[in-house]
Amino acid sequence: MIVTIDGPAGAGKSSIAHQVASRLGFEFLDTGALYRAATLAAMRDSINLDDAERLASFVGTIAITWRDKAVWIDDENVSEQIRTPEVTQSIRHLADVPAVRAELSQLQRQIAAGRNIVTEGRDQGAEVFPDAECKVFLTASPLERAKRRMRQLAESGRYLSVEDVLAAQNQRDLEDRLRDVGRLRAADDAVVVNTDGMLPEQVLDTIVNLAKERM
Numbered sequence: 001m002i003v004t005i006d007g008p009a010g011a012g013k014s015s016i017a018h019q020v021a022s023r024l025g026f027e028f029l030d031t032g033a034l035y036r037a038a039t040l041a042a043m044r045d046s047i048n049l050d051d052a053e054r055l056a057s058f059v060g061t062i063a064i065t066w067r068d069k070a071v072w073i074d075d076e077n078v079s080e081q082i083r084t085p086e087v088t089q090s091i092r093h094l095a096d097v098p099a100v101r102a103e104l105s106q107l108q109r110q111i112a113a114g115r116n117i118v119t120e121g122r123d124q125g126a127e128v129f130p131d132a133e134c135k136v137f138l139t140a141s142p143l144e145r146a147k148r149r150m151r152q153l154a155e156s157g158r159y160l161s162v163e164d165v166l167a168a169q170n171q172r173d174l175e176d177r178l179r180d181v182g183r184l185r186a187a188d189d190a191v192v193v194n195t196d197g198m199l200p201e202q203v204l205d206t207i208v209n210l211a212k213e214r215m
């Protein structure tokens, strides 16, 4: 069974998807981490990020894997290195290239094959897993999302104003929504969950119940 959780940055997808997976006894896949790892690998190899063809062929040659709830490049766990602002700002160069998306979508389907899994990202329900049994689109108001992101950054010692976080978030939303292929959108058969005013436990219960109804 596949449960997809899509939504904009800062909606809390990762932590919710993680908890939904553990409540259901499913595995969990963070597809943003795969885009981040591909971006990190390209930056490390000094690939010209404006050269779409080069990026597409490069992504076909790198060994990105997902195991133990972590993303790996060859034998290196890069789960922390992929979270820097430099990587975040550069992802769009790869995420905008249809051939790169095709490669990473293929990887996502391989990882999910034969498993009970909760996947989270932008395009999971609408494009990568159109036949998923349970599709959720998780969202919240821009201000709530920015505040949540601010708290996350503060936990890792980076203190930004809400205005700065909101400006970066608006830019990322625009990029995610306007992309030709793999743009952020709710699948027609997704259930939209707006978390404004909901406690994390309520969000968790809502999604777990949706999944159980479809088992």
Ligand code: C5P
Pocket (backbone or CB within 6 Å): 009, 031, 032, 033, 035, 036, 091, 092, 095, 120, 121, 122, 123, 124, 172, 176, 182
């Ligand atoms: O979820 P996260 O913030 O880690 O995702 C990083 C970026 O990767 C997103 O802003 C988006 O541009 C891209 N992404 C994507 N498709 C996915 C997951 C992430 O294009 N399925």
